[in-house]
Amino acid sequence: MALSSQAQQVDFNIASRKAAEVTALNFTPVGVKQGNTYQFAQGGLEITLDTPVKDQIIKSNWFKQGIQLGDRLTSDGIVVYPSKGDNAQLRITIRGLKPGRHSLLAYHNIVDGLTGNIPSIRVSREKEQIITVKKGKKRIQQKSMTQEILAQDIKQTIREMKASQSGQSYIEFDVTDDQPVVIHYQLQGVDNANNTLTINGLVFDKANPKATALNPYPADDDLHVNAEGGKVVLRWQAGEGAKQHFIYIGQRADQLKKVATTNNASYEATGLSSANDYYWRVDEVDANGKVSEGEVWNFRPRRLAFPGAEGYGRFAIGGRGGSVYHVTSLEDNPKNPQPGSLRYGITKVKGPRTIVFDVAGIIDLKDRLVCSDPFITVAGQTAPGKGILLREHPFGFGSEGIFRFIRLRLGKYLDKNGKTITLDGLGAAGCDNTIIDHCSVGWTIDEAFSSRNGKNISFQHNLISEALNQAGHQNYVNAKHGYAATIGGNVGSFHHNLLANNEGRNWSMGGGLDGAGYYAGKLDLFNNVVYNWGNRACDGGAHEVNFVGNYYKMGPATSMKYILNAQLEGTGQGSQAYYMHDNIRQNYVDDMKQNAGAVAGKHGELVSDKEGETYKYTTSHGQVVNWKVFTDKPFFPSYAKVESARAAFKNVLSDVGANQPCIDQHDQRMVEETLNGTYKYVGSKTGKKGLIDDNLDAGNDAWKEFEALTDRRPANWDTDQDGMPDWWEKLAGTNPSAADNNELTDGEYTQLECYLNWLAEPHFITSAGNKLTIDLKQYFAGYNQQPVFTLENSIQPQEGKMKLNKKGILTISLNKKAADCLIDIKVKATDKDQVASLQRTFHIAITQ
Structure with missing residues (x-):
């Protein structure tokens, strides 16, 4: 048999959807448009589909839930419906098969929601034969077409979720010349409502799957x-x-x-x-x-994306093993991206890649920047000086991505007609296996972050702040629309984030519906800190939600007391349920409204989970609730260290946002306002304290410290352009003159990843003989109640000496002979509240 000599695999898709959404792995997509005939080329073959019966047509259709949860190959396909009095038939004409033995496998999984008896399929080959006929007194020979039955009684399945369990026909035939091969698929059985012929895909010249693994x-x-x-x-x-x-x-x-x-x-x-x-x-x-x-x-x-990666996106691969791209320019040209720009590295470079930054300052994105490729790492911690800030337009992430230490503050802009340009911030919509870590986003007009329809998402240690409130949203011009995030995921992990000074959607749970119309989405919301929301805290809905150890601190603009409102809107089938555990709402107190025992203007009462007081559910559109909305057990594991809400409050405020290469003044202000229950700015239109309506309300403070930055890596910073500076390679024992970024270390991280992970924690580069002074209070901001710091390890005498005073000042006196080495110092913090502790590692590189 000439099997595999012309092996081809065709996936018939619904024509109205993008191929990437509906095509099976290793199959060629063919979206068939409705009609009596359709022709396409595939791997040297010319294939024609047509219907022998006059009134029958070919259509494409799909089973959406199967595409989402099952097998893409057999969850859509081409369908022929019967005409009056005739069973459905499809003819496939194949040109270009080489002489020899061939096979053809077809999948027959009906995507319509049919029930009852389904007619089986007969498969035949149209063959030419010579017959002798009598004409008068003479006998003459003439050509006649006949059908050679190759298979019959082939059962069609209905919405089977696995291709291996779906209906299949497998035929073998010989080709002796260059004549086309014509195969007929015809239903066997009576004409009834279920008389439907479906073909999901074709496979040429491969072994019969029933005999294979x-x-x-x-x-x-x-x-x-x-x-x-x-x-x-x-x-x-x-x-x-x-x-x-x-x-x-x-x-x-x-x-x-x-x-x-x-x-x-x-x-x-x-x-x-x-x-x-x-x-x-x-x-x-x-x-x-x-x-x-x-x-x-x-x-x-699998392997963790980086040390400290947690949740369902923790195994994202990023650009591991790929190339290194250097951002050397702050310019942006959407129509013609130039080498050295961020947009060029995202949209023009191909293959797995890690993007590092050799410049600092503001990148004004002139249009939306979308990362369509998988397997990309964007390492914002590599930037010099204070780092990079993006503004003007959003940045959308991709699957299998690792995105760290990215700072975006959009701002309010007007179009040529004087209307506000309505834009969001960072996005991971539709992403799978993606982790976003230590990013800062704010001053957006729609919502700061979105991950609708995502899968295996981790969003951790990020800071969302000051979404512009009454900012002229194109659909809600005079409405308050300063929204933090609409989140989806299956499962989506959202933990150890700070949401500060956002009117609403803190969070908005966007579970949506699956292909069959059932409530979807699984969200794991734990150890987040939310401060000074307006009239909406966490609301929306998803099929299953863990809501654990979150700390919601009311502020001067807060008018909604419920930290979670499960909105059962009657839009789908099934249920939406929530596990609530160990959450805290801290009441806000001012001079006009005082709770007994609370101090005016400072800290109010801590209220634990209580249905009807801190959380509730509401119904609309006739939703019938015939299930238990709030359960007493979590739905799924978190794959993370889950802390108490009070511990999360301290630890989140100690390490959040794009704080490498350094934390900026805006994020420092957000941390301080959250700690102290204060505000600095007021919305110019709404008058709401802390909820600004325009970036001008804050005096553009989040931009100012970046506008004059000119930091740029010198030409000899990274000789071999492998993403690691020469001084690091000397200390790490690698070759600064040969790209060895993908060389594997003992811990299964590459050399480049080890450097990126080093940069992701507090680090200092100094010379032998120097004295290094570190104010630990800056790195443990959440521990503000008489903090106590403890050194968890010591350094070698030949490296130097350490001294820690009661004010939290750590002094490291380095030995003059301690050059060319890396030192790690571990420090633990507690305070008089005695509800938490945090250990952080401080890296020191000692060069000559």
Whole structure:
């Protein structure tokens, strides 16, 4: 058989959706438009679809929930509906097949929501034959077309979620010349309402899937496999009649090596590394010794994106193993991005990549910047001086992305007609396996952050502040619309963030609906700090929500006492439920409204979770509640260290936002206002304390310290352009003249990642013999009640001496002979409240 000689895989898609949304892995998308005929080319073949019956037409359709949760191949396809008195038929004409033995596999999974009896399918090949007929007294030969039945009684499935369990027809045929091959698919059975013929996809010249290995674990293209200890047990569904299994493994799909022959449908692979992709194949052997070659699958062992990555996006890959791109210019040209600009690195460079910054200052984005590619790391901590600030337009992230220490404060701008340009801030809508860490965003006009329809998202240690309130939103010109975030995820982890001085959506839970119209979304909201919201705290809805250890501190503008309002809006089927535990609302007190025992203008009463007091649910649009909205058990694990709300308050305010290479004055103000329950600015239109309506209300203070920045890395900073400066490579023992950014270390992080992780914590670069003074209070701002600092380790005498006084000033006197080394100092903070402690690491690089 000439199998694989012209192996092709076609996925018939619904024509109205983007191919990236509906196409199966390793299949070529074909979106078929409605009509009697459709023609396309595929891998040297010319394929024509048509309907032999006059009144029948070809349509494309889909099962949305199947696309979202099941198999993309068999959750959409082409459909032929019957005409009066005729069963549905489809004819496929194939030109370009080489002489030899061929096979054709078709999938038949009905995507319409049908029930009852479904007619089966007969598959035949149109063949020419010579027949002898009598004409008068003569017998003559003439050509006639006949149907050679190749398969029949093929069962169609209905909305099956796995391709391996879907209806399938598999035929084999010979090609002897260059004539087209014509295959007929025709329903068998009576004409009724379910008389529907569906083909989801075609596969040429591959083994019959019933005889091959199926349903692998790890799943094909799973890039986050738990391979603890470098081991994983490979498993699969054995092919029909398989007696033995040949196992092949390699680091390239075209370089597989046979590693074992087994009698069981499993094999333990060892010696695996998270730095590598692994490809594997199982060939099935039946009792007669016939070998059915399997598909090539791939996987990658998972590893934390960086130390401290938590939640469901913690295994994002980012640009690991890829190239390094240097941002050397603050310019932005959306129409013609130039090398050296951030936009060029995001939109023009291809492949996995890590983006580092060689300049500091403001990048005025002239249009929305969208990261469409997966596998990108944007490392804002690499910028010199005070770092980078983005403004004017939003920045959208991509899947498998690692985005850290990015600062965006949009600002209010008018179009040529004098109307406010309504824009959001940072976004991860539709992203999968993405982590956003230590970013700062504010002064937006729609909402500062969005992750609708995301999956496996982590949003941690970020600061959302001062969303512009009554700022002339294009749809709500005179309304208060200073919104923090609308969040989605399945599962989305949102933890250790500070939301300060935002009118609403603190958070807005945007779980949405799945393809079948059921409430969707799973959100894990824990250890967040929210200060001075207006009339909306956390609201909206999702299918399952953990709401744990959050600290909501009312401010002078706060008028909504409920920190969570579960809004059951009657828009979907199913349920929306919440696990509430260990949350705190701190009441605001001023001179006019005092709670008993509270101090005016300072700290009010701490109120724990209580339905009807700190949280509630509301219904609308006829929503019938026939389930328990608030449950007593969490829905899923957090995969993080979850603290008490009071501990979170101190620890979030000690380490939040884009604080590397340094925390800016705006973020310092947000931390101080949250700590003290104060405000500095007032909305010019609303008069609301702390909720500004225009960046001018704050005197553009978040921009001023960046406008005059001219910091730029010198030409000899990174000789080999591998993202690591020469001085670091000398200390780390790598070669500053040869790019070794992707060289693996003992901890399975690359050399470049180790440098980026070092920059992500407080760090200092100094020379031997110098004296370094660190005010620890700046790094533990949340511990403001008579803090106590403790050194958790010591340094070697040859490196120097340390002294810590009662005021939290750490002095490090470095030895004159201590050059060319890296020192780590661990400090723990507590205070008289005795509700928490925090340990932070301070890195010191000592150069000559």
